[in-house]
Amino acid sequence: MKRFVAMLLVVAMVFSMAACGKKQETSAEQGKVFNIYAWNEEFKGFFEKYYTVPEGVTVNWIINPSDNGVYQQKLDEALLKQADAPADEKIDLFLAEADYIGKYVDSEYTMDISSFGFQNADTQYEYTVKAASDANGVCKGVSFQCCPAAVIYRKSIAKEVLGTDVPEEVQAKLDSWEKFDAVAADAKAKGYYMTASFAETFRAFSNNCTKPWVDENNNLQFDDQILAWIDQTDKYIENGYTLTAGVWDKEKTDQMFKDGKTMCFFGPAWYYNFCMTNAQDAENGCVGDWSIVKGPQAYFWGGTWLLAATGSDNTEMLKDIFETFTVNEDVCSKLVENENQYPNNTKVVEKYANDANYGNTSILDGQNDIAIFSELAKDIKWENHTNYDQLLNEGLQNKLQEFYNGSVDKDTAMKNFYNYVKETYANINVPEN
C-alpha cells in the first residue's frame, strides 16, 4: 500500500513538472494569462459577451469591492509588486473610476497606449481621453462609456405633481435649483418624495466644483457647490422632501418599485442597469413609467476606464480590447441596444441620437435617451479632480448621513469627517477641531 502511494506521488510530480515545462515553452511573445483587476462585475459581463479571447489565453478576473477603498488598496499592493511578479501573474489591465483615476494615470504603473500601437480615435469623448492622460498628455487607457447624467423621473408621479409628464415641459419646471426646490415642496404636499436619498443630488453639485478637494498646500477645502449641496440637503431632510438612505441603500432602491413614492432620480446611462433593477422587476417594477430630462444642472457621474498596466505581456490583446470597446461600431451599437449603455463613440451616438426609430423601451417609455445624453455630453469638462476624491466624497456622505438620520448634530458630523480625513490621508491638513 505504502509503495503504491509513493508511486502515485512520483507520477503526480512528474506530470506536474511536465506541465510546467510546457507552459514556459509556449509563452514566447504574448502571455497566456490575462489578469484584470476590477471592483464589480459590470465590465466583466460586457467583456465576456462582446470580446473574443484569443485561443489559448486564460482571463483571470480579480474583483474586490470599492467600499472603503478596498479595491484601491488591493490594486496598489499588486501594482507595487508588479515588477517582480512572474509574467503570468502580472496585471495586464485594470479598471479605474473617475474619482481616483489620476492616481494611476500619473504614475509609472500605467503604460502609454501608443507604445503598443493603439491610437485614440477622434470619436472618443475628449474628457475621457483627458482623464486617462498624465500631466504630459501621455494617454494610459480608454473609457468604454461616457457618463453624462440626467434627472430620471417617474412619469405618473410627475403628472400628478407637475400636471405634465412631457419631457420638455417637465424640464421647463426643473431647470434651476430654485424651481427644483419649489417642485419638491409641491411633491411633498401631494405625498411624494422629490428624491429618495439625501445624497441623490450630490454628484450634480460635486462634479461642477470650481476648485479641487485639496488646495496646493494640501489643505482640505469645501467648494461652493459642496456647501450648496449640504444646504439643500439640510432643507430637504428637514422638510421631508427626501429620505435619509444612502445612494446605494435598499431603502432608496425600493422606491423604484411600482408603489414607490419618489419622483426624481439622478444618474447616467449606467444607472439603469446598476441601480434600477427594481424598476425592471417583472412583477413590481414600472418599466415605461420613466423619462429623462437635463434637470437643474448638467453633470456627469463616474465612468469606468480601462488602464494598461506597465509590464503587461499581452499588449496585442490590450490593443484589441481597447479597439473593441471604443472604435468597433458594431460592439458600441450593441452596448446601446442590448445593454442600455452610453458608449464612448460619438459616431455611434449620433447614429442613435438622429434615429427617429430608436427609443429606450427596456426602462424608459421609448424616449430617445441617447439624444438627450449626447447634448449633455458636450458640456463635460475634466477638471478639479484629486486622487483623494473617492474616499472624501464617500466619507462626507457617510458622516453627514448620521446627522441627517438624527444620531449626531452637524458639528459632530463634520468633526467626525475631519477625523476620518486625517486618519485616511495623513498628508491632508484639516481645519482645527
Add this chain to the structure above:
Amino acid sequence: MKETKRKKDGRQSVSYAKWGYIFIAPFFLVYFVFTLIPQFLTIYNSFFETYRDGLKQIGPNFVGLQNYITLFTPDADGIIRILKYASNTMIMWVAGALPQFVIALLLAIFFTSYRLNIKGQGFFKTVIYMPNLIMAAAFSMLFFTLFTRGGPIQMYLAETGAINQTFDFFSNRVTVRGMIALMNFLMWFGNTTIVLMAGIMGIDQSLFESATLDGANAVQVFFKVTMPLLMPIFVYCLITAMIGGIQMFDVPQVLTKGNGAPDELSRTLVMYLNGYLTNKNYGMAGAISVIIFIITGILGGIVYKMLSAQYKDPEQK
C-alpha cells in the same frame, strides 16, 4: 525496535531529551518568524512617520514619540479618540461575554450532569457550536440585511407597531452595540461550552457524588466543588475570550460598513487601526497596536490575579 543499551555507570546512555527540542522547534521557528519579528517591527515602526500618498511612499522619518502623542492628544472637545474606541470595545465585549459565560457554564453543567443525563448530546453540541463555523463577516452581513431599513425584521416590527416606521437600527447606539454583542455571543458561547465541558469532565466524578451524599445541594456543589476545580480552564477561557474581544473587528466593521455608526460609538480599537492602514500608515497603526498590546497585557494580568486569588488550591495554602 532497537533496544537502548545501558551500561552500569550510565555514561553512554542515549539522551532522548534532544528529540523533545527538535519536535517543538518548528513551532518556535514559526513563532519567531511570523509573530515575534513582526511584533518588534510594529514597535519599531511606531516611532516613524511612514505612509503612502497614492502610490508614493512617504518616509520613514524618525519622529520619536510623536505618534503616541498624537494618539493621546484630546481634540477641541476634550475627547481622546483612542480612549473612546477602547471603551466602545470593552462595552461591546462585556455585553456579549457576560451572557456567553453564564449560558456556557449552565449548558456545560447540564450536559455533564450525571443526574440529568441529557439524551442527544451530540446533536445539541453540534447545534450550539454551529454559529462559530460561519464566517464572522457573513454572519454580520446577514444581520445587516435583516435589520437594515426596508429589511425583513425592521419592516415586520414597524408593521406590527413595535417600533416607529422610521426607526433605524443602525443609528441607535444601543441597538448597534446590542447587535454586535449578540453576534459575538451567538458565535462564541458554543465554543466556550465545549471547552468548559471538557474542564468539568476532567473533574473526578466521585467528588460530586460524595458532595451530594454529604447533603450539598446543586448550588453548593457548583460553588464549592465545580467552580474551584474548573478555575484554571475558566480563567483560560476568559482570558482568550478577552483577547479576542479587544481585537474585535470583523463583526462591527461589516455591520456598520466601516463607519462605526452612530457617532463612532461602535468603532473598535482595531477598526481605528484599520482606518490608518487605508494608506499604509504603519507609524500610527503601529502605535495603536502597541497600545492594544499593553492594554491586553494589563487586563490579562488583572483577570488572572483576581480569579486565581479567589479560588486558591487548598493544597497550596
